[in-house]
Amino acid sequence: MSILETSGVRTASVVRIENVSKTYGSGSNALLALDRVSLDVQQGEFVCLLGASGCGKSTLLSLVAGLDKISSGTLDTGGRKVALMFQEAALFPWLSVIGNVELPLRMQGVGKAERRQRALELLEVVRLEGFGDKRPHELSGGMRQRVALARALAQDADILLMDEPFGALDAMTRDILHDELERIWREQNLTVLFVTHNVREAVRLGDRVILLSSRPGRVIEDFAIKHPRPRRIDSPEVSGQAAEITDRLRAEVARHAN
Numbered sequence: 001m002s003i004l005e006t007s008g009v010r011t012a013s014v015v016r017i018e019n020v021s022k023t024y025g026s027g028s029n030a031l032l033a034l035d036r037v038s039l040d041v042q043q044g045e046f047v048c049l050l051g052a053s054g055c056g057k058s059t060l061l062s063l064v065a066g067l068d069k070i071s072s073g074t075l076d077t078g079g080r081k082v083a084l085m086f087q088e089a090a091l092f093p094w095l096s097v098i099g100n101v102e103l104p105l106r107m108q109g110v111g112k113a114e115r116r117q118r119a120l121e122l123l124e125v126v127r128l129e130g131f132g133d134k135r136p137h138e139l140s141g142g143m144r145q146r147v148a149l150a151r152a153l154a155q156d157a158d159i160l161l162m163d164e165p166f167g168a169l170d171a172m173t174r175d176i177l178h179d180e181l182e183r184i185w186r187e188q189n190l191t192v193l194f195v196t197h198n199v200r201e202a203v204r205l206g207d208r209v210i211l212l213s214s215r216p217g218r219v220i221e222d223f224a225i226k227h228p229r230p231r232r233i234d235s236p237e238v239s240g241q242a243a244e245i246t247d248r249l250r251a252e253v254a255r256h257a258n
């Protein structure tokens with residue numbers, strides 16, 4: 001495990017991204033999506049990625065997940081397990097809720113009784129006890145995202161990669177899921193990389209908010225969010241820092257448009 005010296009405190013880096021660039025295609029069709037991105041994420045950190053549409057946020061997550069290859073630079077997760085969660089829950093409609101949560105366990109070869117037990121525990125973690133026999137279409141959008149979260153947790157990953165997981169939910173449901181995610185992140189000692197377009201959401205949740213430039217994505221600012229938790233998305237502290245970050249984002253979008 002790599003050990004970094006940060007502000008005099010020795011901390012463990014679980015995701016180390018150094019000068020990573022990503023180009024899609026080649027020749028005259030080449031598109032530079034990420035340009036020499038460097039980012040270190042420490043054990044247990046909650047890091048939010050913000051940036052204009054198309055700046056490469058999802059690309060960065062897919063590289064960390066190992067779903068795609070970097071074009072240059074180095075990216076090291078120390079072989080840790082990662083789990084992904086998206087805006088769409090992408091549950092299998094023909095499986096029950098518990099069947100969906102059991103799926104990763106089945107793929108890991110966990111025996112029937114043990115995976116049922118573990119899936120029941122996870123449904124309790126996301127507060128869906130009693131809903132195991134339902135089908136996905138019988139649930140609300142927020143409940144489906146809870147199932148997706150339970151399924152991600154079933155992978156027993158150290159790093160949770162979340163790509164706008166609450167982007168399609170109404171504000172109240174999102175608020176509740178922020179509280180739940182914060183609780184689970186703490187209880188399970190997860191490291192989270194969270195992509196969002198919602199600046200307040202980023203400040204509500206993150207220890208850090210990383211601002212990427214318009215394409216090609218580069219890290220242009222790394223905001224430390226120090227307000228005590230739990231935070232409220234509509235608190236003056238969150239709103240104030242969100243306004244500061246929004247101004248910076250706006251300037252970046254305008255710079256790119258000129």
Ligand SMILES: Nc1ncnc2c1ncn2[C@@H]1O[C@H](COP(=O)(O)OP(=O)(O)OP(=O)(O)O)[C@@H](O)[C@H]1O
Pocket residue numbers: 024025031033051052053054055056057058059060215
């Ligand atoms: N598989 C691919 N092949 C070619 N180009 C791609 C591919 N995936 C992404 N891109 C391009 O790379 C750029 C970055 O895309 P990406 O989806 O990572 O951005 P994003 O910041 O997540 O966008 P959004 O905020 O709109 O979700 C875009 O211009 C996109 O069209």
